[in-house]
Amino acid sequence: MSNCWLDINTAVLRDNIQALQTAVSPATQIIFVVKSDAYGHGLVPMARVAWQAGVRWFGVAHIHEALALRAALPQADILIMGVIPADTAATAAQERFTPMVVNVAHGRALSAAARAEGHHLSAHLKIDTGMGRLGVGWEEAVETFRDLADEPGLAITGLASHFSTVEPEQPDTAMRQVDRFRQVCRTIESLHGKPLMKHISSSRAISFYADWDFDAIRPGICLYGYGATDPAMRFRTAPFLEWKCRVMQVKAVPAGYPVGYYGTHVTPAPTRMAILSAGYADGYHRALSNRGHVLIRGRRCRVIGRVSMNWISVDVGLDEPAEPGDEAVLIGRQGHAEIWAGELAKLCRTIPYEILVGIKQSAEPRYHDHPAPTTPSTAA
Template sequence: MTPCSTAPPTVADIDVTAFTHNLCAVRARLSASCELMAMVKADAYGHGAVELAASALQAGATWLAVARCDEGVDLRLQGIDAPILLLGPIWPDEVDTLLAYRLTPVLGSLEDARLVQQHAQPRGQQVGVHVNVDTGMGRLGLQPHQVPVLLDEMEALSHLDWQGVMTHMATADHPDKRTTQEQWQCFCRVVQTMHDRGVRPVYLHAANSAVLYRFPQMHGQIVRPGLALYGVHPFEAPEANVLRPVLSWKTRLARVETVVSGSGVSYGHTFVTSRLSRIATLPVGYADGLCRRLSNVGEVLVQGRRAPFVGQITMDMCMIDVTDIPQAQMGDEAVLIGAQGEDRITVEAMAAHGGRSPYEVFCAISARVPRRYIV
């Protein structure tokens, strides 16, 4: 296939300066001894892990975190030399790879520990590991009562360097703080058990973005912000104004057509015009990550004014009503997420209209939408 030399109509602009600003704003909330681990899993929440990992490290992050082995390998192949924590499950056929690329695995079971030991011993390699304790997330990690069993095998696991112990808070962004406090107390009891057995990991960590802002006493030795780095506060608070949006999603009007009252639009004619209308077509659809649930409820910006989606969003295209924007014409910019004129459509607003979270909106923007990095 011959590459297209023209500029794509639909792009996601990534403001690298805003990203580093957000990281510095988070860093300013930490004590001098507390480090920052930048979450760059899922291609940095759809923003581009390779491009933003280096910026995160330059701005003060000391660790990176990924969910899958291949994500960590990609960073290593691009010259990233900083410590990389592998959060996801450990698969037997990936252990040699994670060792070769110096990824730091998170152990979620005694079997994980034995597996890494089994592969590290023949290599004569000491492997830094973090132990995940399931204090209430119900996803991955050892149950608290299983930790003493792991400690009993510590001597046999001689090629493991117990660098850290972690947990993940399930409800830190909820108004009721009790569950998070109970999880923290459980975590502290596990850490005390480790200390009593002579095991003192360097890093104790439990703080995602919500914990970072709401529970400073739970920062530990390193925090793990994700969404905050990308400009989204985990809950409404005055501090939210400090963060800057990183991603803007834009396209262009491909057609503007005047249609009579009573005209149906898109599949199923779920929208029918009630007046003489101007309907614009945008070259972006659910294959690009635009949620179909925005059909007939979401909005975009055209010439600084809001235009609603009309009709069903299709695989490659969608339609908007620009009747009240009389100067709108083919080629005009349409902003799906971001600012235009004096108005802005936030990722939070798009998420709310589509019944999703900001995480889902970011991660859904597909690979066929080019990322353009603005420094």
């Protein structure tokens, strides 16, 4: 009896994975990014569906996520894209995780800690080619690789980078990063005498640039159905996380009725309002006050007044049907109407990622497997 819940259609995830697999070369490894509880969709259920669809690599940020995934998928390859502390190196080696090494000191510390417990760790070197975040600067990457080459507890088996900006209209920044990455990879591989697993692209780069796939790609948001709707892109995907709550009260109100805290909406005419069982405590942004819409009985209804901690008020209109107990869709589809996280993100001046991971789940999501609807999605 939760006040709000998630309905997640795993058939759409399968379709999304298949669309991506069809677009990229079979030789390209797909590292499905399932960090942050699979962007709010549920780590283990999403990873299991992907594994069944043929995905073998998964990307997480932290070691606790890797451990949860390992328990569900004993054979999976798990890339830990964040920084693991040295005191977890032996566990990482034992569990066959592939962490990132971000500099010489980090690599040496991981090596020593793994070796001290009789383990040997395989890791990828994270190279900062212009993202300006984690990793060794691209100018020092070759030297770093050389310095770590003889570490007894560590082998660098891959080279990774991450884009800061991918804008097909202004590709210069991304091109500069790719050029640096190519150059560094070439030098390191000739030094090493063997190929390494190279990867740089996440969703936006994957969507536009086949040349940047290298040996592996790290898709996250596009497999959850966001951002891959432009016909110029290499593939299309659809969103499949629906977020729902219930109508708790419906009441007729006169013109001039102030709604909610500080009366920021005053009804211009008589109408009926519905009060819904979700609020900002559940992750429905307060910025959607007087701006957002929800779906009730297949109709878009405008949020009126301030979103409060546990309640949202919407205008259902004077003559339209709406009753306590009706399902209200905060994200998803009802009849022919749709509201996706991209719409909420725009109104909140944020990105769909933040909307999705910000949903606080007070109950287990409900997973189901229905053939995907054919209506084109408007997820942005």
